[in-house]
Amino acid sequence: MxxxxxxxxxxxxxxxxxxxxxxxxxxxxxxxxxxxxxxxxxxxxxxxxxxxxxxxxxxxxxxxxxxxxxxxxxxxxxxxxxxxxxxxxxxxxxxxxxxxxxxxxxxxxxxxxxxxxxxxxxxxxxxxxxxxxxxxxxxxxxxxxxxxxxxxxxxxxxxxRLQDELPDLDIALKFADRPTTPLRDINLSVEEWRVISFINPSNTIRQVAQYNNMTEFQIRKIVYSLLQAGLVQIVRPPRPAATPPGSAGEKGQAAQADASAVRRPAVKRSLVHKLIDRIREL
Amino acid sequence: MQTLKIVVTGPFSSGKTEFIQSISEIDVVSTERKISRSAERIKSATTVAMDFGRITIDEDLILYLFGTPGQRRFDFMWEILSEGMLGFIVLVDSTRPETFREARRILDTFRSYSPVPYIVAANKQDMEDAWPAEDLKIVLQVEEGVKVVPCVAVKKDSVKQVLLELLYSILELMDEEE
Known part of the structure; x- marks a missing residue:
């Protein structure tokens, strides 16, 4: 058996x-x-x-x-x-x-x-x-x-661990604005160069892996090391757009457009100043 | 009567309850329960529902502070608590690097809920082994322009400063949008 x-x-x-x-x-x-x-x-x-x-x-x-x-x-x-x-x-x-x-x-x-x-x-x-x-x-x-x-x-x-550190492959990367390591001191492997050549805010990590015929494990490992070295940064997806305040159907429309988008309250500057003054007094 | 809401979030045992207790004018409505899971026996009780504090601004305006449940299994409440918030504070225990990854996840989750301003409060800065706020900014991959403020959640002045920094960030965002 x-x-x-x-x-x-x-x-x-x-x-x-x-x-x-x-x-x-x-x-x-x-x-x-x-x-x-x-x-x-x-x-x-x-x-x-x-x-x-x-x-x-x-x-x-x-x-x-x-x-x-x-x-x-x-x-x-x-x-x-x-x-x-x-x-x-x-x-x-x-x-x-x-x-x-x-x-x-x-x-x-x-x-x-x-x-x-x-x-x-x-x-x-x-x-x-x-x-x-x-x-x-x-x-x-x-x-x-x-x-x-x-x-x-x-x-x-x-x-x-890599999956934990980099759970989402549908995000993009860009070169660090201020790399922590001088570029001339860096030695990259062929595989790392292949990934580096596709770093662009319009390419997701998954797309870079596909272009290079890499497995998820391989791309995660390389991207993680590039992130750790401070060479690249994750391009965070744009924040959800602010919902126009005050409209009657605002909540329903927003919920239909994006179930995860939470309302941002309509608050005047004067209210925020009131809060600041009161908290200073406490 | 108008009410405004600020959410205080962060990993389990990061000091959210103390933070709200330090500044609230009412006894914090907190549903703390004894902890059953051995892995979470860092403190004897945890927030299973939420903390709820209040600051009366004037006779027409009240600010509420909501603390999120610290344990991951209650995260279904996060989005509910986020509804209509003015901004949020991510409280991090600066002495426990094992919670930094969780703090980053919480930060990303709340950030995805709403485009409101937020700041990170690096709690327990009075402890010898606390990581500096500027290091936490790097570790938590906090966006450029978002403040990471040193904090001691049991001290009222420190909590006041964190709240003020968040309110200044809210004003800055209003300036940008105008």
């Missing part, structure tokens, strides 16, 4: 702990709000993973890891059509295009990135199919789950 349940009741961390401790072999199917993942394990170790039914080919993984250029990856893919990843890896290693370590590092990194994404899912369903493993020819790399669980939990906490 397969293990099955809801992520709300039994989270990813608990599932991986169980698989690790019970040294399980098989495939864990996870269906969350943001996709479907399949994670394969052998004797409690993660060996293979893919998302949304898409198993990226080895040249693509090597390209993402910076081991191949885009042109190289395209050429290789065109020449090795129909061959298994294992055969492609052997061919590339023998031709000295890459080293064996590059292959295992790239596959491992791809797998881990995918698993860490699944850590953020707290709603959805899962089931575990014992003894079901990847088909022959797939490249597998055993990864001990203890470290994955620790790193995943750390990232989850970081993610929660």
């Amino acid at each position: 397969a293990l099955k349940g809801r992520l709300q009741d039994f989270g990813i961390t608990q599932l991986l702990n169980l698989i690790n401790l019970a040294r399980k072999t098989g495939t864990l199917y996870v269906e969350g709000q943001k996709g479907e993942a399949q994670l394969c394990f052998r004797e409690g170790k993660l060996i293979y993973a893919f998302m949304d039914g898409v198993e990226d080919s080895l040249p693509l993984l090597l390209q993402r890891a910076g081991k191949l250029t885009s042109e190289q990856a395209q050429t290789i893919m065109a020449h090795v059509r129909g061959k298994s990843d294992r055969d492609v890896a052997l061919m590339l290693i023998q031709a000295k295009h890459i080293q064996q370590q590059d292959v295992s590092d790239s596959v491992r990194q791809h797998m881990l990135n995918l698993v860490y994404r699944v850590f953020g899912w707290n709603e959805g369903s899962f089931h575990f199919e014992p003894s079901e493993l990847p088909v022959q020819g797939k490249l597998t790399t055993p990864v001990a789950l203890e470290n994955v669980i620790m790193e995943g939990s750390r990232r989850l906490k970081e993610w929660e």
